Amino acid sequence: MIGSLMMCVSVVVLLAGMLAGIVMGIQQNFLLGPAHAHLNLVGGVLLFLVGLYYRLFPAVGGTALARVQGWLHMVGGILFPAGIALVLGVSHAWEPVAIVGALIAMVAMVLFAGVVFRAERKRVAAVTGQIARVTAT
């Protein structure tokens, strides 16, 4: 299930991101701070929360849209910070990697908005139907 995979990937990302933070602190070199921040937040915390949503609502997490969304989030959540690190640490020639990563992460978030809106609309319709049936009897 995509939710479980997302949660497993996110904790590995967080371990790597926190280790990178410790290395930055030891070396007193904070050049890669923005890459560390985006890796931990987009590829770690946000990925875990979206994966958790799919685990809490398995009917939603089992859809093809959720699978596409999850894979895009995993790819974008790692590619985007990697691109930032390459731009800051190597050369501006790596900007396309950061831009493509950011766009993939953005598309993943747009799809997640669609997943949530669709699921909530269905839930509201189901509850409204139940209330209508109860009041009709």
Ligand code: HEM
């Ligand atoms: C062992 C755990 C961690 C260590 C040792 C660590 C270390 C650091 C260091 C050394 C900096 C740079 C500070 C500076 O520029 O003056 C930093 C920045 C930052 N960290 Fe962490 N960090 C850790 C975990 C996390 C986690 C879990 C998150 C988010 C979920 C996070 C988010 C951020 C953010 C948002 C910044 C600011 C980046 C910026 O100003 O460009 N960090 N961290």
